[in-house]
Amino acid sequence: MQTDATNTNEEETTPNDTDDGFSRRRFLSRGVSALGATALLGGSEWWSNGVSEALAQLGTPNGPNDETFWSGVRGQFSFEPDITYLNNGSIGVPPQEVANAVIEGYLKMSANPAVQEYAMIDEIEATVRPQMANFIGADRDEVAFTRNATESLNIMANGLELKPGDEILTTTHEHAAGLDPWLLKSQRDGVIVRQIRVPSPPDSVNQIVEAFRSAINEKTRVLFFCHITRGPGLLYPAKALCTMARDRGVISAVDAAQSVGMVEMDVHDMGCDMLASSLHKWVLAPMGTGILYVRKSLQKKLTPLIAGSGTWDISESGSGRYECVGTFPVPLRAGIGAALNFVSGIGLPNIIARNRLMSDHLKTHVADTPGLRLMTSPLYELSSPGITTVEVDGWDARSLSKALQERYSISVGSDTGDGNNGLRISTHLYNTPREVDKLLDALNGLMRSPM
Ligand SMILES: Cc1ncc(COP(=O)(O)O)c(C=O)c1O
Structure with a gap:
């Protein structure tokens, strides 16, 4: 059953109540003005307020191979040590500050739901929605x-x-x-x-x-x-x-x-x-x-x-x-x-260049290694920066991905649609060329001992 604490409309039900479809009236009808609630919080939130302090301290990268900068980026994530996550195409990994924004939001809801829900919604409409559209x-x-x-x-x-x-x-x-x-x-x-x-x-x-x-x-x-x-x-x-x-x-x-x-x-x-x-x-x-x-x-x-x-x-x-x-x-x-x-703080062009560095490295290695076959196009206009897919002789892609996970703690995806038998390697800004090398070494080992 819906309780009073829903985002559904209550008193107001006519379509005319909507402005651009994100009805403010339904927020106001709970007796607390959304703008008033934001004022109670003393203004905008850190998650809506541009680049975080931690990220600002990293400065800007001096190119895609600036390992000092990129290892600082990696430091913003909370991976367990010794795992190699090359499966962003399945699910991306939120940096700590993203997880913190969510945690903080729920804590605020627990502390003062009547005020905080509308304050957050108001802040989101004022900042996150236009930023998303702009992105x-x-x-x-x-x-x-x-x-x-x-x-x-x-x-x-x-x-x-x-x-x-x-x-x-x-x-x-x-x-x-x-x-x-x-x-x-x-x-x-x-x-x-x-x-x-x-x-x-x-x-x-x-x-x-x-x-x-x-x-x-x-x-x-x-x-x-x-x-x-x-x-x-x-x-x-x-x-x-x-x-x-x-x-x-x-x-x-x-x-x-x-x-x-x-x-x-x-x-x-x-x-x-x-x-x-x-x-x-x-x-x-x-x-x-x-x-x-x-x-x-x-x-x-x-x-x-x-x-x-x-x-x-x-x-x-x-x-x-x-x-x-x-x-x-x-x-x-x-x-x-x-x-x-x-993402915008680091800059999408910088992230793309970093991903190209890693996928180029992979593609070169695959081209030079008997037993590996590239299923991704070598041409930039036909290939994405973050996903590279490879067929490995003697291995079914799903078993190979399982073996990489179990024996080396390396996570990759598999691509078995449309008659493919590929290992899908997807890198993002938190990965390093060393992790790509770790995968290539592991593949070398596994090719010597097929399924
Ligand atoms: C091309 C494509 N479309 C749609 C989806 C579905 O995404 P989600 O499960 O996040 O809805 C995926 C997920 O991997 C995908 O790769």
Whole structure:
């Protein structure tokens, strides 16, 4: 049963009460002004207030191989000693200050919920939401906070009204969280999901664009693809594909679970209509955080999945309507603010350069080592900075990843979709080239004693 301490609407229920969809009236109706509550706290919070002191002390990196700087970055995390975590593509690791923002949020809720809940919400609306929008090149009322990419991808597929026979054009590279919502819609509403096969790795950007161009037809209503694939870490030419869709009057929907925070993102420049991402991977935000971007002009055509906080009315635009899940974990959003400050404080271009240093090193080693085969493209325009996938002779990828974990405390992922048998190595700013070497040494050892 809902208690009084919910984020759902109580007295106010008409859609007109919403401004850009994030109704302030429903916060005010509890008798404490959100602004007043912030004033009680004495102003903005550390997690919403730019770069932390600890990070500021590190200064700026003198290039991607400035080991002093990057080991200082590593020092901001609380890994157990002697573990090597090369699996950011599965789940990112929040730095201590992100975890602290969440802990502090819950402690405040325990101390004075009536005041602190609205104070935090007010602070989040004033700082975290615009910062998030800015991070992906969107306007603030085009971004909805969700629990993860899966939720956002389901809103995309279920919110669009399509007729039986309408086609969704996608690929065989999609993650189940992106593909399955369309398959479910296909079963329920009779839409057709067409998956084109893109070679992995492709020879050129043009090969991908042409594969879509030759498959798009008069029944195509949606073009859906991963910006960066989960497995080989293939980087899709998102702007060219979204432009193609727009030129044909087709809606473009992008699964960016592996790209927000791994590469620079400008959704307006990309020209997508919708984009989904988790924030607990490359943005290093707390587990259970994600976003959905919906271009303003599409918002009146995309229905929310859940109604219940007075923000459902489809005749109004505003991304707030896609956020309704009832009471939501407010402190997690404080953690998003801290994570955005952390990543932006170090600088995404610096992080990309650091990841390229490590993935280049991996690729060179793989090219020089018999028994290892690169499944990721060697070309920058087709490969992501943070994910490199490798096939290892004599080993099934899942058994190999288990052996690395059990014998060497090295965590990696595996890529067994689309007929692949790859070990997925995903690095982030907390990793070091020495850890990559540790993995390569371990692989050498395991290749001498196959399964
Ligand atoms: C490409 C892609 N899309 C969607 C998802 C689903 O993300 P989540 O489980 O955070 O919803 C993942 C997860 O690995 C992914 O790699």
